[in-house]
Amino acid sequence: MSDAGYPDDLLYHPEHDWARIEAGESQEATLGITWYAQDALGEVVFFEAPAVGTRLVQGSPYAEVESVKAVSDVVAPLSGEIVAVNDALEDSPQLINEDPYGEGWMVRIAPSDPGEREQLMDAEAYSATLGG
Amino acid sequence: MLATIGVGSVQELFDCQIPAGVRLGRALDLPAGMGEQDVYAHLRELASRNVSAEQEISFLGAGMYDHYVPALIDMLMERSEFLTPYTPYQPEISQGGLQVMFEYQTAICELTGLPVSNASVYEGPSAVAAAGYLAKLHNGRDRLVVSAGLHPHSIQTLRTLAHGYGMSVVEVPLVDGVTDVEAWTEAIDADTSAAIFAQPNFYGAVEDAAALSAAAKSAAGGEGKAPVVVAQVDPIALGVLAAPGECGVDVAVGEGQPLGNRLDYGGPSFGLFAAREEYLRRMPGRIAGETVDVAGRRGFVLTLQTREQHIRREKATSNICTSQALNALAGVVYLAWLGRRGIVELGELLLARTHYARETLTALEGVEALHTQPVIRELAVRLDPDIDLAAVKARCARAGVNPGVDIHALTARESDRGGLLVAITEQRARADIDRLADVLGAAVAAERRREAVPA
Numbered sequence: 001m002s003d004a005g006y007p008d009d010l011l012y013h014p015e016h017d018w019a020r021i022e023a024g025e026s027q028e029a030t031l032g033i034t035w036y037a038q039d040a041l042g043e044v045v046f047f048e049a050p051a052v053g054t055r056l057v058q059g060s061p062y063a064e065v066e067s068v069k070a071v072s073d074v075v076a077p078l079s080g081e082i083v084a085v086n087d088a089l090e091d092s093p094q095l096i097n098e099d100p101y102g103e104g105w106m107v108r109i110a111p112s113d114p115g116e117r118e119q120l121m122d123a124e125a126y127s128a129t130l131g132g
Numbered sequence: 133m134l135a136t137i138g139v140g141s142v143q144e145l146f147d148c149q150i151p152a153g154v155r156l157g158r159a160l161d162l163p164a165g166m167g168e169q170d171v172y173a174h175l176r177e178l179a180s181r182n183v184s185a186e187q188e189i190s191f192l193g194a195g196m197y198d199h200y201v202p203a204l205i206d207m208l209m210e211r212s213e214f215l216t217p218y219t220p221y222q223p224e225i226s227q228g229g230l231q232v233m234f235e236y237q238t239a240i241c242e243l244t245g246l247p248v249s250n251a252s253v254y255e256g257p258s259a260v261a262a263a264g265y266l267a268k269l270h271n272g273r274d275r276l277v278v279s280a281g282l283h284p285h286s287i288q289t290l291r292t293l294a295h296g297y298g299m300s301v302v303e304v305p306l307v308d309g310v311t312d313v314e315a316w317t318e319a320i321d322a323d324t325s326a327a328i329f330a331q332p333n334f335y336g337a338v339e340d341a342a343a344l345s346a347a348a349k350s351a352a353g354g355e356g357k358a359p360v361v362v363a364q365v366d367p368i369a370l371g372v373l374a375a376p377g378e379c380g381v382d383v384a385v386g387e388g389q390p391l392g393n394r395l396d397y398g399g400p401s402f403g404l405f406a407a408r409e410e411y412l413r414r415m416p417g418r419i420a421g422e423t424v425d426v427a428g429r430r431g432f433v434l435t436l437q438t439r440e441q442h443i444r445r446e447k448a449t450s451n452i453c454t455s456q457a458l459n460a461l462a463g464v465v466y467l468a469w470l471g472r473r474g475i476v477e478l479g480e481l482l483l484a485r486t487h488y489a490r491e492t493l494t495a496l497e498g499v500e501a502l503h504t505q506p507v508i509r510e511l512a513v514r515l516d517p518d519i520d521l522a523a524v525k526a527r528c529a530r531a532g533v534n535p536g537v538d539i540h541a542l543t544a545r546e547s548d549r550g551g552l553l554v555a556i557t558e559q560r561a562r563a564d565i566d567r568l569a570d571v572l573g574a575a576v577a578a579e580r581r582r583e584a585v586p587a
Contacts, residue, residue: 046413046438064447066438071447 004035007101011117012126013059013077016040018101019120027114029078032105033065033096036130041067044096049085049107056080056109058116063106065096078116080109185395188529189564193510193555194334194537195256195283196389196398199368200559202469205392205462214461219418219454223433229457230432233420236464240404243370243467243475244384245377249406250417252460253452256387257289259403260328260364262416262450263383264290265297266407267326267360269414269449274299275324277359279311279344281333284542286364290328299325309337309503309512313347320351324359326383331363331373335539336486336510336553337503338373345380360411367391367404367463369508371479376406383407392466393459402456402463413439416450478558482509486556489565493554496573498580502539502551509557512539515550519579527575528568535572 010018016037020030038044046066056062061073085107089095096104111117121129139145146155166174185198192198209215213228220226220233233251240249253259260283264276276294278287280303287303294301304316311329320327327348332338341363349358363376365386370376376384389401407415413436421435441448470478490511494501498519502512515521521538528535539551556565 068438069443071438071444 004039006034006123006127008123010101010123011077011120012123013075013120014126014129015059015073015075017075017077019077019117020101021111021117022108026110028083028108029080029111030105030108031077032100033074034126035100037065037072038097038100038104041065041070041072043068044093047089047093047096047106049089050082052082052085054082055112056082056107058113058119065093074106076109077120078109078111079113080111082107083110084108182397183529183534185559188532188534189560189567190534191536191554191556191560191568192534194542194553195285195387196395196401197368197509197555197557198395198559199390199557201392201394201462201466204469205465208465209458209462214458220434223431227432230420230434232461232464233418233455233457234422234432235468236460237420239464239467240406243367243375244365244404244406245375246381246384246406247377247409248412248415248419249404250415250419251455251457252388252463253403253405253417254454254456255389255399255401255403256364256385257283257286257403258293258452259385259387259405260286260362261289261293262405262452263328263360263362263385264294264299264326266383266411266414266416266449267362268297268299270360270411271325273323273325273359275321276301277316277319277324277327277348278303279316279329279333279339280305280545281309281311281335281337281339282328282330282364283334286330306333306335306503309333309335309505310339311344313340313343316344317347317351320348320359322352322357324348324352326360326362328362328364331365331376332369332508332510334543334553335503335512336507337505337512338508341374341376341379341381349380365404366509368475368482369479371475371477372483372508373479377408383411388456388459388463392462392469400456400459402459404463412436414449415439416452418455479508481558482556485560485562485565486511488562489554489556489568492565492569493572496569496576498576499572502548510553510555513552513554515552515576517550518583519550519576520583521550521552523579523582524572524575527578528571531571531575533568533571535568535575 010020012018016034018032018034022028044067050063056076056079058076058079062076063074064071065074086105190198220229237249276299291301302319304319305312329344331341345361348361352358360382362383363381365376365384367386368390384406386404388404393401419436420432423431423433425431439449441453486507486509493499493513498516499513502514536552536554539553540548
């Protein structure tokens with residue numbers, strides 16, 4: 001399992017989902033769940049990403065992540081259309097536990113509204129919501 | 133306890149909690165109690181109004197069949213280790229029961245030719261309905277196309293659940309006793325979630341399962357659009373029929389009663405549910421899995437519980453949170469008792485006797501075959517329209533024979549008027565079939581003579 005941490009270069013949604021705005025003109029956003037979420041879930045055994053082309057709505061669930069004991073909604077931190085999914089998670093769902101911000105990325109979207117970023121938190125604000 | 137909650141009496145508790153408008157306000161109107169001896173006599177009198185398959189030569193079928201249940205099954209079912217436990221949520225103390233589930237699942241997979249099975253559901257018709265919901269979870273579509281050859285109880289149950297799930301049900305008619313392939317292909321489109329048929333069908337006919345599956349898949353136009361192909365199967369008939377998995381069927385469901393369970397006035401029994409691996413996470417019901425413990429020893433657990441209600445709540449694959457463990461135990465013991473060779477021999481025996489029964493009965497005046505398709509263990513005949521089927525059945529009953537099920541009473545289809553569904557099991561010897569022919573022939577003739585006399 002990875003160490004607890006909330007990278008500074010990410011934006012966070014209160015339902016424990018992160019977004020990384022990629023460099024480059026397209027400003028695509030890679031999405032995943034935070035260290036806190038994977039820790040609460042326990043060992044992830046299954047994740048199936050929705051198909052490329054699916055439209056996400058900020059704040060709405062777009063997938064489910066399953067651990068041995070629970071199933072949790074994965075909430076979209078930003079609205080947009082899926083342009084890529086992490087196929088590796090089909091055979092290796094544990095990447096979500098081991099590397100939630102790197103190899104455990106879930107989907108990449110083309111955000112439909114750059115203004116939505118304002119509503120997300122930075123690492124410091126998100127950590128503060130997690131309490132002591 | 134009353135003192136702790138600050139109430140003076142139980143009556144006071146009811147008075148302050150239950151609104152006056154819904155209270156009965158008087159004593160219940162019950163008859164006086166009876167002594168044990170009188171209760172026994174009363175129940176005995178009620179029971180004597182039933183006629184069981186032990187007391188008459190019964191050709192009743194239509195989904196549940198009077199097969200022989202060996203004493204071995206009762207002996208095992210009555211063991212307290214199997215009879216008394218609840219759901220095996222604590223695997224450490226439930227290895228015996230979980231192993232039985234695992235063996236049962238394995239047997240169902242071998243019988244159906246499909247790689248995954250659950251530990252059983254309640255019975256056949258609700259298994260069909262559950263398969264309809266699995267299709268919706270899988271492809272998100274809302275249209276169910278069903279053959280009119282599906283058991284009427286399955287169609288009714290499917291319609292009930294479909295209504296709740298916002299799905300529509302379209303029925304495809306039969307032609308000469310089997311599903312009209314042209315109408316089937318016509319009815320299936322890219323909006324179809326599942327295409328469902330029975331094998332053998334309700335009228336006893338053997339369907340071309342491979343053709344129906346293939347037609348369903350190509351009718352929708354393309355791999356990604358294919359509906360889930362579901363077959364409701366008779367497990368006994370699988371001894372001589374091609375396994376559904378080998379015929380392109382995606383989900384095989386069925387009524388498990390014929391495997392080691394008695395008629396018991398309609399239940400309890402169990403439903404079987406098997407599918408291709410890709411549907412595993414959408415399957416309802418319990419699933420037993422094989423694993424190893426901390427010492428590396430082989431063991432069994434309930435697995436994939438994240439499909440179920442206690443974890444997934446309203447997003448669960450089903451409202452069912454149980455299995456019919458005891459009835460499924462009878463089922464797997466029965467299959468082990470019959471063995472691979474036995475189930476084939478049984479099927480061949482039924483084939484021979486059922487065709488003999490159809491030949492013999494259709495040779496009678498006033499009785500014709502409802503269809504001429506190949507049959508395995510059940511056949512459908514029709515009495516001439518001028519003959520009162522109910523009166524014929526009553527005459528047969530007086531002669532100690534139950535000739536079968538009034539088809540129209542179950543299906544309400546006009547074309548089924550006068551139809552009789554006759555079921556054959558290994559307990560109906562050739563001599564019994566001859567007796568049926570004699571009794572039915574005499575009853576039909578008597579009714580004809582009676583009808584010819586002005587009322």
